[in-house]
Amino acid sequence: MNQPVLECKNICFSYHNLKGETKALTNISFQVNRGEFLAIVGPSGCGKSTLLSIIAGLLKPESGEVLLNEKEQGHIGYMLQQDHLLEWRTIWKNILLGPEINKTLTREKEALAGKLLEDYGLSKFKDKKPSELSGGMKQRAALIRTMVMEPGLLLLDEPFSALDYQTRLSVSADIGKIIRASGITAILITHDLSEAISLSDRVLVLSKRPARIKNSIPIQLTLKDSSPLAARNAPEFQDIFNLLWKEISDEYRGD
Amino acid sequence: MNRKSTNSTLKGEALTAQQLYIKKHHKHHHFVTILRLLVLVLFLAIWEFSGRLGLIDTFFFSSPCMVVTFFIEMLRDGSFFTHTGITLLETLISFLLITIISILSATLLWHSKTLSEIIEPFLVVLNSLPKSALAPLFIVWLGTGINTIIVAGISVAIFGSVINLYTGFKSVDSEKLKLIQTLGGNRFDAFLKVVLPSSIPTILSNMKVNIGLALVGVIIGEFLAARRGLGYLIIYGSQVFQLNMVITSIIILCVIAMGLYQCIQWTEHYYKKRA
Numbered sequence: 001m002n003q004p005v006l007e008c009k010n011i012c013f014s015y016h017n018l019k020g021e022t023k024a025l026t027n028i029s030f031q032v033n034r035g036e037f038l039a040i041v042g043p044s045g046c047g048k049s050t051l052l053s054i055i056a057g058l059l060k061p062e063s064g065e066v067l068l069n070e071k072e073q074g075h076i077g078y079m080l081q082q083d084h085l086l087e088w089r090t091i092w093k094n095i096l097l098g099p100e101i102n103k104t105l106t107r108e109k110e111a112l113a114g115k116l117l118e119d120y121g122l123s124k125f126k127d128k129k130p131s132e133l134s135g136g137m138k139q140r141a142a143l144i145r146t147m148v149m150e151p152g153l154l155l156l157d158e159p160f161s162a163l164d165y166q167t168r169l170s171v172s173a174d175i176g177k178i179i180r181a182s183g184i185t186a187i188l189i190t191h192d193l194s195e196a197i198s199l200s201d202r203v204l205v206l207s208k209r210p211a212r213i214k215n216s217i218p219i220q221l222t223l224k225d226s227s228p229l230a231a232r233n234a235p236e237f238q239d240i241f242n243l244l245w246k247e248i249s250d251e252y253r254g255d
Numbered sequence: 256m257n258r259k260s261t262n263s264t265l266k267g268e269a270l271t272a273q274q275l276y277i278k279k280h281h282k283h284h285h286f287v288t289i290l291r292l293l294v295l296v297l298f299l300a301i302w303e304f305s306g307r308l309g310l311i312d313t314f315f316f317s318s319p320c321m322v323v324t325f326f327i328e329m330l331r332d333g334s335f336f337t338h339t340g341i342t343l344l345e346t347l348i349s350f351l352l353i354t355i356i357s358i359l360s361a362t363l364l365w366h367s368k369t370l371s372e373i374i375e376p377f378l379v380v381l382n383s384l385p386k387s388a389l390a391p392l393f394i395v396w397l398g399t400g401i402n403t404i405i406v407a408g409i410s411v412a413i414f415g416s417v418i419n420l421y422t423g424f425k426s427v428d429s430e431k432l433k434l435i436q437t438l439g440g441n442r443f444d445a446f447l448k449v450v451l452p453s454s455i456p457t458i459l460s461n462m463k464v465n466i467g468l469a470l471v472g473v474i475i476g477e478f479l480a481a482r483r484g485l486g487y488l489i490i491y492g493s494q495v496f497q498l499n500m501v502i503t504s505i506i507i508l509c510v511i512a513m514g515l516y517q518c519i520q521w522t523e524h525y526y527k528k529r530a
Binding site for chain 2: 056058076077078080081082084086087088097098100101102145149
């Protein structure tokens with residue numbers, strides 16, 4: 001359990017344009033253990049998404065390094081803010097996009113995709129176009145598209161932020177349960193503190209730009225094994241929420 | 256009992272209201288169609304009778320009856336088929352080449368940002384140039400023949416087409432490109448899976464413009480460098496004061512332009528239905 005899957009060492013990153021340099025990340029160092037669900041919160045625009053892109057290898061850090069356990073190398077799943085299902089493909093064709101690109105489309109993959117559709121309650125919508133699905137269903141289809149790749153590490157970049165509040169609660173609960181059940185290591189970026197507390201094992205708080213790690217708060221709720229929705233009723237929930245709220249609002253006060 | 260009868264009348268009324276609406280819609284539709292035909296018939300009638308009554312000189316203005324007679328003559332001696340056929344062939348070849356070349360060039364520009372930055376001002380200048388000015392050059396370079404005419408057809412549409420397609424390719428949501436990256440795909444995958452399929456509506460609407468422009472270019476080419484084709488007939492007819500020939504050719508051109516446009520329209524319709 002305590003084997004690190006990912007280790008970030010002194011990551012720094014800046015954006016450049018002709019007007020000058022914008023420092024986004026300074027000396028970010030942390031570890032994620034196998035099976036852990038880590039949430040990262042921070043003021044908006046602090047560089048959370050940048051950090052995730054660096055972990056995924058889409059951006060190169062200016063200094064510092066990202067160390068991945070061998071088993072997880074090349075097996076990172078990434079879920080974006082929007083579902084980005086391709087409208088000209090059916091749901092089935094959409095969820096098989098990853099294997100299609102990697103030329104790993106086998107019988108087993110199709111069987112896995114079929115099973116995931118079944119598990120997430122979307123098998124009836126297999127041949128439908130994305131526009132025929134509700135927002136929550138689309139986000140679940142996007143999760144299947146990520147899970148079909150059998151990732152060892154799952155990166156979630158505010159995957160619920162495009163949904164309305166009701167859907168958001170139920171989809172985040174659903175997806176939280178799915179990720180817990182599969183035992184996959186996950187990093188969730190969010191600005192919703194309740195979401196972070198109810199889903200994760202540990203919350204990293206980032207400061208405002210240039211982001212550094214301000215605090216790392218382990219979450220141990222007495223109701224942990226029940227659903228993420230029920231977790232919001234845990235007795236410790238309010239205390240942790242207040243603690244996080246204080247950490248974040250300190251950051252805004254500086255402005 | 257009483258209540259039931261009220262219900263049925265209500266339902267009856269609702270149906271009639273819908274029927275009335277549909278009836279009104281059809282009536283309006285028929286009205287427009289009839290008026291359109293009337294405008295056409297009226298125009299032809301005025302044209303014919305002002306010729307017969309001596310209000311206009313049919314030597315310069317021809318007349319519907321003379322056009323029909325000339326058309327039948329063209330059908331009989333087969334010249335209709337040679338001239339229309341060659342114009343149609345040249346237009347289709349130009350159109351096909353425009354489509355292929357512009358998709359390939361736009362792909363190349365999308366692939367390399369530096370290349371597109373270098374090429375862009377040249378494209379803009381060439382696109383705003385009146386392309387008919389180039390036709391005499393093509394004659395010098397390529398002689399008089401089908402090649403010159405096809406190149407003239409291509410030159411009218413190609414630059415605008417490349418610019419339009421490139422703009423279309425560029426406007427694809429960058430987050431969708433990121434998605435392909437997160438799934439392990441490279442830029443080529445992104446092009447095949449996202450850029451090209453999402454640009455099909457742009458490509459089709461671009462084709463609709465191009466087919467018309469190709470015809471314009473081909474006619475310009477035929478004016479200057481042909482011995483066959485509708486453009487040649489128009490120029491030749493005007494030089495020998497055979498206005499029947501000119502007007503008949505223009506009418507055939509109208510029909511061709513409409514037909515070609517319709518073909519693309521149908522393709523587009525078929526694509527939308529399937530998608």
